[in-house]
Amino acid sequence: MQRSDEVERSRSTLDEIPSTSSDADTAHSTAGASDGRMAGTRRRLGNLFSVKVFLGTLLLAVAGMAVGGAIPIIGFFGRFAGLFAVGFLVGLVASRRRYLEVGAAGAVASGLGFLLSTLGSAFLPVAADLLARYGVAIAGGGAVAGMLVVVLGHYFGRDLRDGVTRDID
Numbered sequence: 001m002q003r004s005d006e007v008e009r010s011r012s013t014l015d016e017i018p019s020t021s022s023d024a025d026t027a028h029s030t031a032g033a034s035d036g037r038m039a040g041t042r043r044r045l046g047n048l049f050s051v052k053v054f055l056g057t058l059l060l061a062v063a064g065m066a067v068g069g070a071i072p073i074i075g076f077f078g079r080f081a082g083l084f085a086v087g088f089l090v091g092l093v094a095s096r097r098r099y100l101e102v103g104a105a106g107a108v109a110s111g112l113g114f115l116l117s118t119l120g121s122a123f124l125p126v127a128a129d130l131l132a133r134y135g136v137a138i139a140g141g142g143a144v145a146g147m148l149v150v151v152l153g154h155y156f157g158r159d160l161r162d163g164v165t166r167d168i169d
Contacts, residue, residue, distance in 0.1 A: 110146020
């Protein structure tokens with residue numbers, strides 16, 4: 001059995017041993033390689049999804065749905081026409097493919113639009129009961145429909161942009 005002063009002496013001698021520089025360099029180079037890999041991953045993910053484009057497209061989609069829904073007689077279908085126009089515009093203007101951002105923005109705008117129109121179209125207690133029972137299905141159906149319409153508009157906008165910018169052979 002060791003005495004407590006001998007244990008303390010052995011700990012102090014271990015603390016005084018200088019570390020080799022190669023261990024510190026290895027730890028530093030490993031951290032640098034890890035940071036480099038993470039930066040590359042962030043860069044690739046940044047190229048895959050742009051938050052700025054998503055937010056801009058979301059604002060345009062909400063405005064397009066509001067303008068399209070304000071058209072008399074075709075108000076419900078006008079919302080989809082507004083979403084199509086937003087997707088078409090983004091496809092025509094953007095230099096890169098932005099299907100993910102445009103689809104997500106159209107889905108969010110359309111899903112929320114369906115929920116809000118359900119609340120506004122019926123007597124509040126009836127609408128609240130309807131949303132309590134089928135709210136997820138209503139929002140999901142609206143989100144899927146809006147995503148398909150806006151992505152289709154984006155596709156046609158990119159197709160027109162490609163046709164306009166392509167060289168004539």
